[in-house]
Amino acid sequence: MYKLIIRPIFFLFDPEKIHYFTFYLIKFLCKIPFVSNIFRSLYQINDKKLERTLFGLSFKNPVGLAAGFDKNAVLYNELANFGFGFIEIGTVTPKGQVGNPKKRLFRLKDDQGIINRMGFNNEGLQTAIQQLKKNKGKVIIGGNIGKNTQTLPENYTADYLECLKGLHPYVDYFVLNVSCPNVGSHAKLNDKDYLVELISACQKLNSELSKTSQSKLKPILLKIAPDLNNQQLDEIIELVAETKIDGVIASNTSTNRDNLKVSKERLAAIGNGGVSGQPIKDQSTKVIKYLADNSNKSFPIIGVGGIHSEKDALEKIEVGADLVQIYTGFIYEGPGLVKRINKAILTNG
Numbered sequence: 299m300y301k302l303i304i305r306p307i308f309f310l311f312d313p314e315k316i317h318y319f320t321f322y323l324i325k326f327l328c329k330i331p332f333v334s335n336i337f338r339s340l341y342q343i344n345d346k347k348l349e350r351t352l353f354g355l356s357f358k359n360p361v362g363l364a365a366g367f368d369k370n371a372v373l374y375n376e377l378a379n380f381g382f383g384f385i386e387i388g389t390v391t392p393k394g395q396v397g398n399p400k401k402r403l404f405r406l407k408d409d410q411g412i413i414n415r416m417g418f419n420n421e422g423l424q425t426a427i428q429q430l431k432k433n434k435g436k437v438i439i440g441g442n443i444g445k446n447t448q449t450l451p452e453n454y455t456a457d458y459l460e461c462l463k464g465l466h467p468y469v470d471y472f473v474l475n476v477s478c479p480n481v482g483s484h485a486k487l488n489d490k491d492y493l494v495e496l497i498s499a500c501q502k503l504n505s506e507l508s509k510t511s512q513s514k515l516k517p518i519l520l521k522i523a524p525d526l527n528n529q530q531l532d533e534i535i536e537l538v539a540e541t542k543i544d545g546v547i548a549s550n551t552s553t554n555r556d557n558l559k560v561s562k563e564r565l566a567a568i569g570n571g572g573v574s575g576q577p578i579k580d581q582s583t584k585v586i587k588y589l590a591d592n593s594n595k596s597f598p599i600i601g602v603g604g605i606h607s608e609k610d611a612l613e614k615i616e617v618g619a620d621l622v623q624i625y626t627g628f629i630y631e632g633p634g635l636v637k638r639i640n641k642a643i644l645t646n647g
Contacts (some may be wrong), residue, residue, distance in 0.1 A: 300632030313403040328376040329547025337379035353517035353544040359383035364623035367440035370430035377437035381636040388442030392460045394422030408559040413573030430468035441469035472638035477523040477550040498540040517544035524549035545598035579604025608642035
């Protein structure tokens with residue numbers, strides 16, 4: 299029904315406008331008595347065999363929603379009805395920011411992909427906190443955090459620490475987003491020495507906040523780009539070993555536009571932006587496999603990038619992903635994808 303009726307209608311409209319309309323629609327429907335129950339009966343699978351324990355957290359199933367979909371934490375309670383094992387909100391920055399000028403979100407229908415240059419548009423830390431206070435405890439929540447676009451390099455760490463401190467009571471794990479290609483210069487964020495400094499500062503604050511609140515340490519993960527070469531991936535493996543960070547999310551959107559079906563003229567008209575969806579599936583899987591193989595699977599990996607089917611998800615799990623996340627696949631395939639992946643995981647052990 300989704301691909302035959304709903305998606306063709308949605309795809310008639312501007313991608314960003316329909317995104318917010320969908321939010322309004324889901325919010326509205328879930329306020330109708332019994333509709334949330336219907337969604338849960340349609341999309342959720344509750345089976346002990348799907349449960350995963352990773353970095354001290356117990357996930358109902360290994361299929362999550364990637365950051366970028368619910369930037370301001372306004373829909374996670376409703377999205378939990380669609381069978382996700384975890385939902386990542388954000389990217390959250392200390393101050394709200396409008397992001398890059400519109401139009402900034404583009405569908406690549408023939409490639410089953412998306413190009414975006416949103417630029418960390420979000421309403422800021424305080425808005426996210428207020429929304430997360432409404433958490434009904436249905437699902438594990440990750441907090442994806444970043445820096446404001448206008449922040450000077452010497453203050454990058456302060457931005458991450460401000461978000462970590464503010465969200466600490468409200469999320470189950472953190473993701474340091476250092477790899478988004480749409481927020482200006484990331485040269486410093488790709489420097490290994492700086493990443494050691496950033497991760498260490500976040501871990502220190504995490505420890506202090508956990509002691510103060512007498513709560514467990516919140517896992518901290520690093521989200522990396524799919525475009526890293528083997529030498530850079532070796533540095534990531536060294537970084538994880540050195541800092542003891544809890545895990546890696548592989549991967550973010552890509553700046554690589556090779557082998558796309560869309561015309562060069564259309565790409566030129568679209569301009570800059572990160573590619574997501576099917577075009578980055580193989581590269582993301584390659585990164586996961588390299589990290590797993592060359593680290594002797596010494597740290598958890600969340601696999602994301604181009605998962606549009608059960609086969610895509612299983613492929614990432616087979617090469618080393620402990621959990622997977624979807625985003626573009628959710629848009630192209632609909633909410634039924636979550637259930638299909640979970641059923642496939644059960645079938646394939």
